[in-house]
Amino acid sequence: METLDHRRAEFAANVWNHADDPFQMSFDERPPLSAAEVEALREVISTVLDESPERSAQIIGRALARDPVLMGHCLQLVGLTRNKIIQDLKAATRTGAVKVQVPSSYKGLPGSNAWKYAGPYLTKKLQTVFLPFASDRTVLDAAIEALNQATWPGYIRQERAKRSGHEAEFRIAALHLACGIPFEPEEKAQNPLCRDLIIGNVSFDLVIPGAARPAVCIKSTVHTSNIGQYGESKDHLEVDEAKRMLDNAYGSNNRPVLLAFIDGVGFESNRAGLHGVLEKADEFCQFNTIWKAIMISSTKISTPMTFVIPKNSQANHKAFLSRHQGNSRIVDRESYNLTGDEIEAGEALILI
Structure with missing residues (x-):
């Protein structure tokens, strides 16, 4: 298992730039009023x-x-x-x-x-x-539109925060669906705001293949702004609670993998929460390395796939690949010719 320093370095190298993400930008672009x-x-x-x-x-x-x-x-x-x-x-x-x-x-x-x-x-x-x-009411129309643009970021802030957090759940669920990997709750790929799955009184954003025989249990946390003391404690404690439950409920041979989907510059402003999650989770992935989630799931349910991954990333994730590649095939992205059948998974492509 990688050291905390190694995991911190990986997180920093792949942290999500939400400012150029189309989903995030959709909140910033306020259409003019009709x-x-x-x-x-x-x-x-x-x-x-x-x-x-x-x-x-x-x-x-x-x-x-x-x-x-x-x-x-x-x-x-x-x-x-x-x-x-x-x-x-x-x-x-x-x-x-x-x-x-x-x-x-x-x-x-x-x-x-x-x-x-x-x-x-x-x-x-x-x-x-x-x-x-x-x-001077002749300028009222212009004032209305100016205020419409100026007040929009604050007005949408709460909705943005809520949906940004759930966007990670949606993307990881949608990627599993595209790869043909079963998961629960199935609704998560269409409605990321749906209820999480409960196992042993602990909620998980996604479980592969399902609660009856869990192989991978995923908890997702994304912060695009300063998380503060509450966020720091909450993220760490939730992952720690999940780890302890899985350790107690399952033997070493059939214990599910605890995967943390963790990303966002918000963690850089307060590292305690980040360190807690990185230390307690079995594995972690980010938007750029979301392919790691599919590799873990495909190996755990014996569904090998082809992963087209940049060479430098293969080198950086050598220890991870040795644990979870299984029978899946790895191809260098630099020498790969696109066919149109690929599934995008962050920095990698997946063929099923």
């Missing part, structure tokens, strides 16, 4: 600039109840998120300042009893943001 959306927003903003918060809340509440997307735009333009307004109202209910049932989603606020409080809350924020344009 003419109809700008018109609807202009009407809402004009109302809140001309009326008191209480009166304007009554007027715009009807429009927002009919159009949840418009409600979302209003939240975004004032710097709120979809959850912030809900959490603020829930906090007020605990102090007795609000005495209504708060909907679980911002979409349910307009038209509900909670709008009595949420409406003035939102309109006051709209007034604060757009008051500088009250005397």
Whole structure:
């Protein structure tokens, strides 16, 4: 088994550049608002600039109840998120300042009893943001679009974080599916937000071939920003818990491989979590070395494949290949001619 220093060096050499990843970039590229959306927003903003918060809340509440997307735009333009307004109202209910049932989603606020409080809350924020344009409404359309672009990263941050974390699960599940390797939960390749698989009271993002006779148990963790103390402890403790469960539940001959899919620059800002995962997991892979997951799975279920891997990577992963190559064939990527039948797996290609 490689030393921690060796694993740290491998992680650093292959860390994911999320800034040029198409999936990540899809969050950054905010489409301009349509003419109809700008018109609807202009009407809402004009109302809140001309009326008191209480009166304007009554007027715009009807429009927002009919159009949840418009409600979302209003939240975004004032710097709120979809959850912030809900959490603020829930906090007020605990102090007795609000005495209504708060909907679980911002979409349910307009038209509900909670709008009595949420409406003035939102309109006051709209007034604060757009008051500088009250005397010259000819620039309002341009201001709306400028704010649409400026506030988008903050508005989408929570959704981005959630889906970024699950994107690794999706890609590793989709790759197993493409290679014909069975796994559970099967839904993970279409819906990465589905529930994980539970074995021995421990959750796994993916299990090959399944819970009945697990051969590979995968836990996935990706951080694209500073993970902080909580993330550091959580990642380490979850992998440690999984390792101890597998050690106790299975004999040495049939113990599943504990594979950690771990990546992202967030780990570079706080190394304790990274070191804990690298030390406790049997093996690990990253987006660039995701082929390692398929090699482990294919060997464990006796389904040899051909792996087209760069020469330098073969040298860097010599110890790993000696453990998991099995009957699979390895071809130098530098001398390989594409046929169109290859499955992309990070830096490598796979033929089945």
